[in-house]
Amino acid sequence: MTQNLLEVRNLTAGFETENGFVKATDRVSLSLAQGQTLCIVGESGSGKSVTSLAIMRLIDYAGGFIESGEVLFKGENIAGKKQQDMMRIRGSKMAMIFQDPMSALNPVFKVGEQIAESLRTHKKLGEKQAWAKAVDMLRLVGIPSPEMRAHQYPHEMSGGMCQRVVIAMALACDPELIIADEPTTALDVTVQAQILDLLAKLKRELKTSILLITHDMGVAAEIADRIAVMYAGAIVEEGTVDQVFHNPSHPYTVGLLRSIPGLDGERGGELYTIKGTIPSINDLPTGCRFNPRCPHVMDRCLREEPPLMPGKNGQRAACWLEELPKEGA
Numbered sequence: 001m002t003q004n005l006l007e008v009r010n011l012t013a014g015f016e017t018e019n020g021f022v023k024a025t026d027r028v029s030l031s032l033a034q035g036q037t038l039c040i041v042g043e044s045g046s047g048k049s050v051t052s053l054a055i056m057r058l059i060d061y062a063g064g065f066i067e068s069g070e071v072l073f074k075g076e077n078i079a080g081k082k083q084q085d086m087m088r089i090r091g092s093k094m095a096m097i098f099q100d101p102m103s104a105l106n107p108v109f110k111v112g113e114q115i116a117e118s119l120r121t122h123k124k125l126g127e128k129q130a131w132a133k134a135v136d137m138l139r140l141v142g143i144p145s146p147e148m149r150a151h152q153y154p155h156e157m158s159g160g161m162c163q164r165v166v167i168a169m170a171l172a173c174d175p176e177l178i179i180a181d182e183p184t185t186a187l188d189v190t191v192q193a194q195i196l197d198l199l200a201k202l203k204r205e206l207k208t209s210i211l212l213i214t215h216d217m218g219v220a221a222e223i224a225d226r227i228a229v230m231y232a233g234a235i236v237e238e239g240t241v242d243q244v245f246h247n248p249s250h251p252y253t254v255g256l257l258r259s260i261p262g263l264d265g266e267r268g269g270e271l272y273t274i275k276g277t278i279p280s281i282n283d284l285p286t287g288c289r290f291n292p293r294c295p296h297v298m299d300r301c302l303r304e305e306p307p308l309m310p311g312k313n314g315q316r317a318a319c320w321l322e323e324l325p326k327e328g329a
């Protein structure tokens, strides 16, 4: 079996608060193969950002930490690595693209300089070489007149242009993994589509593996190879786009898809809403975390927590309805 580029195992991460440790992710396991795109979808507060910050070990800077579990990057567990070592890995082997491009750019440096700086640090390029490669990167991400634009400051560019610069910066050192957390939500709709097209193109041409976090199912359907659905800190379903979107197993996924305009072909009608609200990860019901909202809840769901298990449609789902009959039974 070929090794996955990224393999997350039972990752529990959270924050130390006045009331003790509060979990934000609960035994999250996922894997990403070379050159593939995995999308994590789920409602606000389900733990998508914390998962990505924990993988990058940026969670340490947000006042949180990894409580247990492993993050295997190219087979090596980076969950316990020193930040000093992580700094070398981040920016060169894995890079992150955030929602707000302005927060990732330094307002007082020219955009070309910011890309060149990363190339000098991580790739040990000389002054001239680094600048030339920075201009090439701006061209690659579709910035017109890159020679001229490289001399501009972030405030001289539109939000969409700035996000392209951030992507150029993330790609500059040829990372093997890019984690993008809602990279288009701060942009207007037409620019969103352009940035997504750009990510899809980069994935095809550079074969970079992408972990994309979004709450937009349409976006996920367009760009992903595999989808992981998060609910209250846990992954409740994981499979190919076809499996998860066209043949969903978990009642939460079913509800989520029905609550989105357009995806199921029904337009204009009243949208479905999943009854109830997402519970706090630190105050979960006994049994299945989705049981208070589930239309198919059974006795067993109130007592036993379903693990993420191979289900009837081929994907994995954390639902007792999906349990396959035991062999020989």
Ligand SMILES: Nc1ncnc2c1ncn2[C@@H]1O[C@H](COP(=O)(O)OP(=O)(O)OP(=O)(O)O)[C@@H](O)[C@H]1O
Residues within 6 Å of the ligand: 015, 023, 024, 042, 043, 044, 045, 046, 047, 048, 049, 050, 051, 062, 063, 064, 215
């Ligand atoms: N710095 C922090 N300190 C304490 N709790 C936090 C912190 N950051 C996030 N959390 C909590 O962790 C949980 C998961 O948050 P997270 O930001 O990962 O959600 P998300 O799925 O990314 O949501 P969204 O779609 O709104 O971005 C939430 O309950 C949130 O309140």
Ligand SMILES: [Mg+2]
Residues within 6 Å of the ligand: 048, 049, 050, 181
């Ligand atoms: Mg988030």
